[in-house]
Amino acid sequence: MIRRHLPVLITLAVFIVGYLICLAQFPSFASTRVIGNLLTDNAFLGIVAVGMTFVILSGGIDLSVGSVIAFTGVFLAVAIERYGLNPYLAFLLVLGLAAMFGAGMGLLIHAFQIPAFIVTLAGMFLARGLCFVLTTDSIPINAPAYGQITDIAFALPGGGRLTFIAIVMLVTFAAGIVLAHFTRFGANVYALGGNRTSAELMGVPVGKTTIRIYMLSSLLAALAGIVFSFYTSAGYSLAATGVELDTIAAVVIGGTLLTGGYGTIIGTLIGVLIQGLIQTYITFEGTLSSWWTKIAIGALLFAFIVLQRGLSAASVRSRST
Amino acid sequence: MQPVTEQPQLLEIRGLTKSFPGVQALDHVNFTLHAGEIHGLLGENGAGKSTLIKVLTGVFRRDGGTIRLEGQDVAARDPADALSLGIGTVYQEVNLLPNLSVAENLFIGRQPHRFGLVRTGEMRRRASELLAGYGLDIDVANPLSSYSVAIQQIVAIARAVDLSAKVLILDEPTASLDAQEVETLFGILRRLKSRGIGIVFVTHFLDQVYAVCDRITVLRNGRLVGSRPIAELPRIELVSMMLGRELAAEALHRNQRPAVTGEPLVAFRNYGKSRLIEPFDLALRPGEVVGLAGLLGSGRTETAKLVFGIERADGGQAFVDGRPVRLATPRDAARLRFGFTPEDRKTEGIVAELSIRENIVLALQAQRGWLHKIPRAKQDEIASRFIKLLDIRTPDAEKPIGLLSGGNQQKALLARWLATEPRFLILDEPTRGIDVGAHAEIIRLIERLCEDGLALLVISSELEEIASYSDRVVVLRDRRHVRELSGDEVSADTIMTTIASHS
Ligand SMILES: Nc1ncnc2c1ncn2[C@@H]1O[C@H](COP(=O)(O)OP(=O)(O)OP(=O)(O)O)[C@@H](O)[C@H]1O
Ligand SMILES: [Mg+2]
Numbered sequence: 141m142i143r144r145h146l147p148v149l150i151t152l153a154v155f156i157v158g159y160l161i162c163l164a165q166f167p168s169f170a171s172t173r174v175i176g177n178l179l180t181d182n183a184f185l186g187i188v189a190v191g192m193t194f195v196i197l198s199g200g201i202d203l204s205v206g207s208v209i210a211f212t213g214v215f216l217a218v219a220i221e222r223y224g225l226n227p228y229l230a231f232l233l234v235l236g237l238a239a240m241f242g243a244g245m246g247l248l249i250h251a252f253q254i255p256a257f258i259v260t261l262a263g264m265f266l267a268r269g270l271c272f273v274l275t276t277d278s279i280p281i282n283a284p285a286y287g288q289i290t291d292i293a294f295a296l297p298g299g300g301r302l303t304f305i306a307i308v309m310l311v312t313f314a315a316g317i318v319l320a321h322f323t324r325f326g327a328n329v330y331a332l333g334g335n336r337t338s339a340e341l342m343g344v345p346v347g348k349t350t351i352r353i354y355m356l357s358s359l360l361a362a363l364a365g366i367v368f369s370f371y372t373s374a375g376y377s378l379a380a381t382g383v384e385l386d387t388i389a390a391v392v393i394g395g396t397l398l399t400g401g402y403g404t405i406i407g408t409l410i411g412v413l414i415q416g417l418i419q420t421y422i423t424f425e426g427t428l429s430s431w432w433t434k435i436a437i438g439a440l441l442f443a444f445i446v447l448q449r450g451l452s453a454a455s456v457r458s459r460s461t
Numbered sequence: 462m463q464p465v466t467e468q469p470q471l472l473e474i475r476g477l478t479k480s481f482p483g484v485q486a487l488d489h490v491n492f493t494l495h496a497g498e499i500h501g502l503l504g505e506n507g508a509g510k511s512t513l514i515k516v517l518t519g520v521f522r523r524d525g526g527t528i529r530l531e532g533q534d535v536a537a538r539d540p541a542d543a544l545s546l547g548i549g550t551v552y553q554e555v556n557l558l559p560n561l562s563v564a565e566n567l568f569i570g571r572q573p574h575r576f577g578l579v580r581t582g583e584m585r586r587r588a589s590e591l592l593a594g595y596g597l598d599i600d601v602a603n604p605l606s607s608y609s610v611a612i613q614q615i616v617a618i619a620r621a622v623d624l625s626a627k628v629l630i631l632d633e634p635t636a637s638l639d640a641q642e643v644e645t646l647f648g649i650l651r652r653l654k655s656r657g658i659g660i661v662f663v664t665h666f667l668d669q670v671y672a673v674c675d676r677i678t679v680l681r682n683g684r685l686v687g688s689r690p691i692a693e694l695p696r697i698e699l700v701s702m703m704l705g706r707e708l709a710a711e712a713l714h715r716n717q718r719p720a721v722t723g724e725p726l727v728a729f730r731n732y733g734k735s736r737l738i739e740p741f742d743l744a745l746r747p748g749e750v751v752g753l754a755g756l757l758g759s760g761r762t763e764t765a766k767l768v769f770g771i772e773r774a775d776g777g778q779a780f781v782d783g784r785p786v787r788l789a790t791p792r793d794a795a796r797l798r799f800g801f802t803p804e805d806r807k808t809e810g811i812v813a814e815l816s817i818r819e820n821i822v823l824a825l826q827a828q829r830g831w832l833h834k835i836p837r838a839k840q841d842e843i844a845s846r847f848i849k850l851l852d853i854r855t856p857d858a859e860k861p862i863g864l865l866s867g868g869n870q871q872k873a874l875l876a877r878w879l880a881t882e883p884r885f886l887i888l889d890e891p892t893r894g895i896d897v898g899a900h901a902e903i904i905r906l907i908e909r910l911c912e913d914g915l916a917l918l919v920i921s922s923e924l925e926e927i928a929s930y931s932d933r934v935v936v937l938r939d940r941r942h943v944r945e946l947s948g949d950e951v952s953a954d955t956i957m958t959t960i961a962s963h964s
Binding site: 318322323324326327328330331333334335338339340341342343344345401402 | 520539540541544550552556557558559560561565566569570572574577578579581620
């Protein structure tokens, strides 16, 4: 029991230790304001990370998510500001487009047995390229709906705010947990990551599941893109570059095995929060360059991958006769 | 035993044909399975047994022939489809999903659910109930990988039967089970049989065939040799059906030889690793075969891993030619010209995507260093020599090794180490999954190698076999070397009593 949940427990321990360190230096970390901001600032990352967790659990990877976020922002800006489209209609449209895009990638991966790495790399260039086709400028979004949505927030005791986008992220995580652990689809995702051939022989609908996984990932990337556009109130072709890598890092730090088959959604949430924590700490510190965030995350990631190797080697050894 | 032929025909295969590039894997094969019978499907490595099963269950598409299930023409599109038709299979190589829980493995694709959500509690309850019927009382919430191969095997059977209770196919289910586990399995098979399920059982162990089968069908080179009730089939006739030639009974036995004398080639003194294996002494002279016998989990494989440097000893000393040596990694071992063929060929040895030739020269190439590439002509020569020597069934050496039949992969793995011309070779279950003909050849090969001064350490669960070729036998129990048998003491009986005795 303990052994099975060890990776998540370690992630949680890292988060708690990290939080305590921050708290010791900056007592304001206990305030709801900092916590609220932590959630809001990392909302879009959290949302993509949920989709990415499914992808990695199934033994795949999705490099296109950063570009899809950028595309979403640019699409919304152009549709709303240039063509005067109703923002809500624009949201639906872009979610639909993204779902189709993801399904297409999943179909290619399954039908032609092309590694996900290659297909989604192509998807990454394609989506980024489409941004530039739409516009090369950064277009501000001034639609009143945007103001209304960003104003929605629950006041927390102590002056903090639980914003709408933070709520969207938390709801996404809750839905992800249910989907991963309490549905047949979720079991099929784990099955694919465990052993594709076995899964197929056992009657798991491999093709359908693969397509849905990438569809889900792109859909959530688009949702993250919408949230990101609330956050920045603009669409820009060069936005969210490298977000796919931050996302993968969050998933891995959250205890999901890069080789697939093992991991949890809740772990990813903690992984995202650890990244957010590091960022917040560096902002508070003030003297450190923001590149230290990357360095710290790199070190953590490295430590976690080594740790996972160690754990899986240990479990193999404990079983061998 | 009731006369099984009176039972209705369950499955009828006529003229089944399947070819792969360069191989006619099945050539107009007929096969009939009755309800309530256990039907042994036999044949040498590469005879087409697994292919027959895979065509039947929709993994491969057939080129021709008909398959009837209860009188209806069927053509399974894929294994899931076969399952829904009533044909459940436990495959030879891959089985279940190690990362999912036992319950999920049993119920994947048909989990009980409400409002789209899986009812985990209900699923676990049913899983426990199902396994209780097989005499298994385990925590079904744990991942499958936390249980032994034997338990995993039973889970696979329970799943297949629960899904489709008409035909159950088992492709070499006993290859990695110990004697007691095999008995449990047979108990289960007999019970299923009495429920009217038709069972197809692929195995290389003749004892097992006689223990559970009602009928056997023999394939050779993709063709049907014959189908006979086992009660009226003498063993020697069965063997010659499989081989298509007479196999002298003594072919399985080693010629009597004088005891090997001289200085040890390799020696281990007080060698051990805590929690893995207790310290032991072991010495092998050139030309000597030492067998390691014991139950699964008694420390045989651990001894081999220590001796080859896969596990690092935390006490004791290793000697080669009387000089102390460093033996901390497999590289050290390879440098000392040790060789090792592991037990689990799927995960520890075979590089499935590489060709047979590349797999065979792999160890030799590694030994020479990757900068000194073995010339292609030399590689071809080595590969074709071993393909011939070990009778590896393949159209050519360039085929990816993953496409070979299970037993032929095993032979290629052996060839890999023989190619390095080792002085000391460790074989972990060298004849597992290998047919009788190849069995005899491998034993003869072992003999020839010893004449050339090779020292051999062999692990095997087959006591007769180990007794027949070993000069000495080390018996292990509970991770300890308990006794060393030599001379006249080396016999299956003594080994058995030593394993069983308490001390
Ligand atoms: N996917 C494949 N592609 C090409 N050739 C194949 C493939 N699968 C099997 N073969 C070939 O078909 C022949 C029959 O193989 P099969 O696996 O049916 O043998 P088997 O009777 O199960 O042997 P074993 O006892 O070693 O498991 C072999 O020559 C094998 O190399
Ligand atoms: Mg086979």
